Amino acid sequence: MLAATARVTRDLDVAEECVQEAYVAALRSWARDGVPDRPGAWLTTAARRNALNAMRRARTLRAKLPLLMEPEAEEMPDLDEHLIRDDRLRLVFTCCHPALAREAQVALTLRLVCGVGTADIAGAFLVSEPTMAARLTRAKKKIAAARIPYTVPEAADLPPRLDAVLTVVHLLGTTGHTAPTGAELQRVDLLERALDLARMLLALLPQHHEVRGLLALLLVHHARRDERTDDDGRLVLLADQDRSAWDRAAIAEAHGLVEAALRAGPPGRFTLQAAIAALHAQAPSWAETDWPQIVALYGELLELWPSPVVALNRAIAVSMAEGPDAALPEIEALARDARIAGYRYVPAARADLLRRLGRSGEAAAAYRQALALTANRAEREFLEARLAECEGSGPSRNRKTH
Amino acid sequence: MAQYAVMIFERETPGGVADIPPEVLEAHGALPDRIAEAGGRTVAGLALEPTATATAIRGDLITDGPFIESKEALAGVFVIEARDLDHAIELARMTPIVDGGVEVRPLLGFEIVEAG
Numbered sequence: 016m017l018a019a020t021a022r023v024t025r026d027l028d029v030a031e032e033c034v035q036e037a038y039v040a041a042l043r044s045w046a047r048d049g050v051p052d053r054p055g056a057w058l059t060t061a062a063r064r065n066a067l068n069a070m071r072r073a074r075t076l077r078a079k080l081p082l083l084m085e086p087e088a089e090e091m092p093d094l095d096e097h098l099i100r101d102d103r104l105r106l107v108f109t110c111c112h113p114a115l116a117r118e119a120q121v122a123l124t125l126r127l128v129c130g131v132g133t134a135d136i137a138g139a140f141l142v143s144e145p146t147m148a149a150r151l152t153r154a155k156k157k158i159a160a161a162r163i164p165y166t167v168p169e170a171a172d173l174p175p176r177l178d179a180v181l182t183v184v185h186l187l188g189t190t191g192h193t194a195p196t197g198a199e200l201q202r203v204d205l206l207e208r209a210l211d212l213a214r215m216l217l218a219l220l221p222q223h224h225e226v227r228g229l230l231a232l233l234l235v236h237h238a239r240r241d242e243r244t245d246d247d248g249r250l251v252l253l254a255d256q257d258r259s260a261w262d263r264a265a266i267a268e269a270h271g272l273v274e275a276a277l278r279a280g281p282p283g284r285f286t287l288q289a290a291i292a293a294l295h296a297q298a299p300s301w302a303e304t305d306w307p308q309i310v311a312l313y314g315e316l317l318e319l320w321p322s323p324v325v326a327l328n329r330a331i332a333v334s335m336a337e338g339p340d341a342a343l344p345e346i347e348a349l350a351r352d353a354r355i356a357g358y359r360y361v362p363a364a365r366a367d368l369l370r371r372l373g374r375s376g377e378a379a380a381a382y383r384q385a386l387a388l389t390a391n392r393a394e395r396e397f398l399e400a401r402l403a404e405c406e407g408s409g410p411s412r413n414r415k416t417h
Numbered sequence: 418m419a420q421y422a423v424m425i426f427e428r429e430t431p432g433g434v435a436d437i438p439p440e441v442l443e444a445h446g447a448l449p450d451r452i453a454e455a456g457g458r459t460v461a462g463l464a465l466e467p468t469a470t471a472t473a474i475r476g477d478l479i480t481d482g483p484f485i486e487s488k489e490a491l492a493g494v495f496v497i498e499a500r501d502l503d504h505a506i507e508l509a510r511m512t513p514i515v516d517g518g519v520e521v522r523p524l525l526g527f528e529i530v531e532a533g
Contacts, residue, residue, distance in 0.1 A: 114502055161523045162419050164501035172503075 018102035037061035228286030231272035254301035306336035359388035444513035462495035
């Protein structure tokens with residue numbers, strides 16, 4: 016509804032106001048006359064009428080002032096399926112425009128495409144509500160001032176723009192934080208929103224196989240969501256999770272999507288990540304995972320996406336396929352790589368390899384390095400337990416406190 | 418059509434302008450036509466002398482050099498007209514760059530004051 020209205024107003028703030036007014040009018044009118052047969056269409060028509068009136072008032076005002084002429088607002092087109100689909104795509108691509116900061120893209124998508132309240136978004140990303148409100152306002156101002164167009168990119172520009180959209184949806188679903196209690200947006204809610212968005216994108220862009228890849232990747236995250244932390248909130252490694260508790264229906268759906276995406280042509284980075292996740296998900300245990308295949312997939316991913324984080328994940332897979340000593344040189348090289356200096360998973364991975372090689376002293380030093388970079392409570396507890404093991408004092412006694 | 422500033426930032430070299438390859442200078446000369454062919458318009462352009470010739474003024478303090486010291490220095494600014502930001506980005510990307518990049522920013526206004 017917002018998308019359809021924004022098409023008339025071209026200004027997201029004004030569109031939001033028109034939508035609000037339509038809801039208020041609906042409450043009054045429906046209480047009096049009953050709910051109409053097609054409430055969605057009623058609301059959308061009301062919002063667009065508000066928008067057209069707003070544009071007419073603005074145009075009259077502008078005609079009396081010697082300002083540059085703006086393009087005329089369009090006449091209200093028919094509310095058919097094709098245009099509704101087009102409007103939602105326009106809204107998504109606008110919210111995820113590369114000229115907006117990544118965190119602004121995520122916030123704007125949650126606010127305008129998913130309709131999540133500002134307070135809930137703030138809670139999910141651990142900032143105050145005024146901070147989040149300011150972030151959203153800045154983003155909308157940039158869209159207006161820099162004239163970010165309200166369009167779906169041309170076919171030639173679509174692949175990188177779609178990659179940006181998929182990145183935003185993926186971030187939205189995986190980086191939100193669990194609220195301690197109450198009605199705030201939980202991480203699980205965010206993952207479900209991300210899934211809804213991915214399904215919507217697949218319905219709107221069925222020919223783009225990377226969207227299948229993203230949906231599959233999110234489905235695998237979703238399948239494992241309950242097992243990632245135990246009842247005390249302690250981090251449970253993929254190796255130790257109770258695989259029987261994973262959502263097998265979600266995994267099966269993911270599997271089907273990955274196969275369809277892989278059959279369709281050269282895989283993009285979301286399809287490759289989904290293929291890796293699917294391989295983990297279908298393995299009966301950590302030890303029985305098809306590690307050589309995962310190493311091969313990470314190799315392909317690294318070619319498309321030469322990120323040191325991908326290189327790290329590949330090295331970890333190599334350590335499983337070929338043994339920790341095969342992977343150690345690569346991890347040592349990454350420990351010297353300035354691009355990921357300060358990335359806590361590098362010393363953590365290095366510590367793990369050294370531990371498996373029986374080099375406890377060096378492993379302990381590396382665990383300390385990782386701890387120095389880690390703030391998350393669940394992760395710290397895990398690292399401290401490993402550190403205690405390396406120092407021979409056991410996981411449940413003499414735990415160091417800093 | 419909306420107006421945008423395209424600010425050119427280049428890493429400075431010891432020889433200054435003499436170090437710019439001739440094909441880059443030629444490409445700068447041809448840029449307004451290329452922009453016009455792509456549906457835009459070049460309104461104005463400023464080519465700046467190197468930052469060694471700059472003078473910064475902060476309140477009462479006058480110092481030698483640019484206002485902001487940076488690896489890449491502001492080398493020039495030109496003003497274009499484009500339909501929207503995507504179009505402005507498409508046009509700005511045509512700018513020949515040796516070692517640096519461009520910033521695209523919408524204008525509040527642009528005016529050339531005629532001599533009285």
